[in-house]
Amino acid sequence: MRKASAFATQTTADEVTDDSFGGYLRQYRQEHDLTQTELASLLNVSSATLCDLELGRKVASPRRALSIACRLGLSEPEVLQLVLTDLLRRERRDFQVFVAERGGKKGPR
Numbered sequence: 001m002r003k004a005s006a007f008a009t010q011t012t013a014d015e016v017t018d019d020s021f022g023g024y025l026r027q028y029r030q031e032h033d034l035t036q037t038e039l040a041s042l043l044n045v046s047s048a049t050l051c052d053l054e055l056g057r058k059v060a061s062p063r064r065a066l067s068i069a070c071r072l073g074l075s076e077p078e079v080l081q082l083v084l085t086d087l088l089r090r091e092r093r094d095f096q097v098f099v100a101e102r103g104g105k106k107g108p109r
Contacts (some may be wrong), residue, residue, distance in 0.1 A: 020089075021065060021082040026054040028072060043068055059086045077101060 029039045040050040052058040060068065060083055069079040081099040088095050 020056060021060055021086050022054045022056045024082055043071060059083065059090055
């Protein structure tokens with residue numbers, strides 16, 4: 001099992017908003033009638049890690065967020081936009097983030 005630190009970084013978010021990655025995961029889980037334990041198993045993470053993500057105590061790295069998007073069939077640009085916004089919020093930076101694929105190519109350049 002991977003260390004939690006490879007999965008996420010600590011955050012000082014006061015609350016999870018519906019436009020956060022954690023809120024997105026929670027909404028996905030609820031819409032699919034999954035428990036945290038069931039979704040954590042699908043994602044190959046601990047229930048505690050999933051709980052921390054949903055509550056905003058941790059923020060997933062962009063790499064991990066893309067892995068989650070792939071496993072769940074979620075929109076990669078949407079997931080990256082949420083995670084990058086979460087990371088900026090954690091730093092108390094008020095930026096609006098937009099993510100779109102360029103030329104349909106995937107992977108690092």
